[in-house]
Amino acid sequence: MKYDVVVVGGGPAGLGAAIEAKKTGLEKVLIIERDRELGGILNQCIHNGFGLHEFKEELTGPEYATRFIEMAKEFNIDYMLNTMVLSIDKDKNIIALGESGLIDINSKAVVLAMGCRERTRGAIDLPGYRPSGVYTAGAAQRFMNMEGYMVGKKVVIYGSGDIGLIMARRMTLEGAKVEAVIERKPHSSGLTRNIVQCLDDFDIPLLLEHCITYVHGKDRVKGVTIAKTGKDKRPVEGTERFIECDTLLLSVGLIPENELSMDTGINLDRRTNGPIVDNRMQTNIEGIFACGNVVHVHDLVDFVTRESRIAGRNAALYAMDRSRKDKSVETKAGNGVSYIVPQHIDLGSDEEVNLFMRVRDIYKNKKLVVKCGENVILEKKRVHMIPSEMESLKLNLDIIKNLSGNIEVCVEGV
The missing domain is CATH 3.50.50.60 (FAD/NAD(P)-binding domain)
Structure with a gap:
């Protein structure tokens, strides 16, 4: 079996990535899901509160998932249920176990969207x-x-x-x-x-x-x-x-599901327990991307969807040989910050970059400061920050183009 992009996981991250890959212009996109239906954890989240950012309305988990499942079907995206991915090699050859036995799949690009599990x-x-x-x-x-x-x-x-x-x-x-x-x-x-x-x-x-x-x-x-x-x-x-x-x-606590990632040789961040990625959501292995809770645990599914679109679009561009890689800089979590995703920023990026992070403690009337060396390139005041709620900072293209080295984000007093 041959596909342009194979997405491992049929939850919100996997659905979003597959749909975006299809929208970008690919014909052959496949979702592999180990459960009996698409939707992932959303199927059991019958409470409301989902979709406020994505759809500007309040949905239950199944309602949010259904919208993406219907889109996947409209785009004629192939999917396999009750199927477990056993291995992925660096050439994007996949071995999976389904109801009919072992399946060999060759893909031009792979998106990891396995989510996380409970401690x-x-x-x-x-x-x-x-x-x-x-x-x-x-x-x-x-x-x-x-x-x-x-x-x-x-x-x-x-x-x-x-x-x-x-x-x-x-x-x-x-x-x-x-x-x-x-x-x-x-x-x-x-x-x-x-x-x-x-x-x-x-x-x-x-x-x-x-x-x-x-x-x-x-x-x-x-x-x-x-x-x-x-x-x-x-x-x-x-x-x-x-x-x-x-x-x-x-x-x-939740732990990103990365046994498959480790077996593939993908480098993990010990702070997030997820793959180290760049702003295209690409891992250290070219052509293998990751998004959602497998990268870091999100507090809102809307942010998972936003991240999945980046991974899906760039996986499609890679599969079409339209992806280009430039020199990159690293992002570093400084004083008061636990981690930052993405861990690398490609200086040839043609779009804004959102840095996602969590703070270490409860802070009031502080500011998040982004530094490149000794130079402050961005700062945002925050009235209230807590570790349970993810923070984000947007770096526009002007900032990215003028980066001269690695950047650090820290919490400083106002």
């Missing part, structure tokens, strides 16, 4: 037995929203990621009692709007700087012991208390 109990070394009733928040969401299974009646949520916050509201609406959301950090890991709409509106307590020290129960969860955490992030002796519950949901 599990094993990854956080949670003490206690291994009873039933412990779920990741995303697994509980799928059980409830797609399978119609109520996972519990008395719930504690560990971690304040967005899926955990949304599940606090979802379970409350279904009649469960959410006892508390426990967060080790001094600030929430989720969006401010989800704190308000999912916790405050339902009087669900958020206990910051707390941790779970033990999970009780052998057959089924009976409860958890929690404690305050000190400056060293460890439990403070004497602050322990028991909370009775029959269900524990974990919302303790």
Whole structure:
């Protein structure tokens, strides 16, 4: 089988990239999806809040996904479901396993859009037995929203990621009692709007700087012991208390799915756990691009779509031998900034570049400053910045053309 562009993953990133590749002028575009349907994680996100940037209206996850699925079908984009990509080599030869067996595919360009997965109990070394009733928040969401299974009646949520916050509201609406959301950090890991709409509106307590020290129960969860955490992030002796519950949901972080990327020889950024990319979303292997949560975890699906268009368009240009590469400069996360994507900027770029980043702490009345050497080339004031909400800075063509070296982004006082 031969294709111009093969997209690995049929979620919002993969759909957006495939559609953009087709719009750019390619005939043969393929999406490979390991699940039974297109749409990815959006299919189980039945709450609204999607599409405000992309469509200027509020949609549910399935509604947002359906719009792109319908576009993919209108553009006659091929797709394979229930198919797992096993390997990709540097010549863009793909081996996949589908319902009919092994499939060999040759592609001129590849877009990686595998998304991310949840951090599990094993990854956080949670003490206690291994009873039933412990779920990741995303697994509980799928059980409830797609399978119609109520996972519990008395719930504690560990971690304040967005899926955990949304599940606090979802379970409350279904009649469960959410006892508390426990967060080790001094600030929430989720969006401010989800704190308000999912916790405050339902009087669900958020206990910051707390941790779970033990999970009780052998057959089924009976409860958890929690404690305050000190400056060293460890439990403070004497602050322990028991909370009775029959269900524990974990919302303790997301990890980009990059086992396939590593096997292919793609360089990963240890801060994002995703591929190192340039402003065209191209990895260190020419012709292999990446976008969405496989690169870095986004807070809004609209930003995933924006990024996927860049990857899809440039993958198409590469497949048509219309891609040109110039000298590039690196982007560096300075004081107060955790990471920056893209990590490289091609100086021959013919379009503006958006730098996406997250800050390390809560900052008020500060500014994001972009420096090239000792020269300040851009600065933007921010009234409020928190690690859970992604920041972006736009570099116009005039700035890019005049870059003389690597750039650094840092947080400075106003």
